[in-house]
Amino acid sequence: MKNDYRVAGKIWIARGKETFLGYGRIKLLERIREHGSISAAARSMGMGYRHAWRLVDSMNKAAPEALVKTVTGGAGGGGAKLTGAGERAIELFWRIYKEMEDFLENETRDVKERLK
C-alpha cells in the first residue's frame, strides 16, 4: 500500500486569545498591496467586503502600528495601502510559515519511516 502518511499543520500569530495574522489574513494584505483598495482585494479573493474590512480592522488594532492605511475620497473614491509595518508583517509570517513547512517535512520523513 502506498505510504501517504504525512505530518500536517497550521500556524498563526495570536495576540492573547485573538488571531492576529494567519494564512488568509496575509493573503488579504498581499491583495491589498496589489489592488490598492480593500474592496478590490476582497473581490479578487471572492471575499465579502465587510469580512475583509473586519479582518483589516482586527489586524490594525492588534498590531503595534497599523498595517493598512485607508485613504478616503479622491478621484478613485479612496483606497488602501500597506504601511512599512504591513510589509514587515507579511515577511515575518512567511518566514515562520516556511520554517513550519521544513519542520513538517522533517517530521513526515520520520513518520513515513515508522508507519510502514
Next chain:
Amino acid sequence: MKNDYRVAGKIWIARGKETFLGYGRIKLLERIREHGSISAAARSMGMGYRHAWRLVDSMNKAAPEALVKTVTGGAGGGGAKLTGAGERAIELFWRIYKEMEDFLENETRDVKERLK
C-alpha cells in the same frame, strides 16, 4: 501595552486527505487504555459513543495495523484495548507534538522581539 503576541499552531498526522491522528484522537486512545472500552472512554470525555466508534474505526483503517482491538461478549459485555501499534501511535504523536511546542516557543520569542 503587554506584549502578548505568540505563535500558535496545530499538528496532526494525515493519510492522504484524511486525518489519521490528532490531539483529540490521541486523547481518545488514552481513555480507551484507561477505561478498557470505547463507550466508557467516550463517556469520560463527554463524547458520543457513535462519534468515538467512528474515530476508532477511522484510525484502525488508516493505520498499518489496528490500534484498538475490540472484544465482544464476556461478563463485562465486551471491551476494547490498545494494541502495541496503538501504544506506539500515542508515543509518536506526543513526540511530534512536543517538538512542535518547542518550535512554537522559539518562534514566539522571536515574534515578541519583532512586534513591540
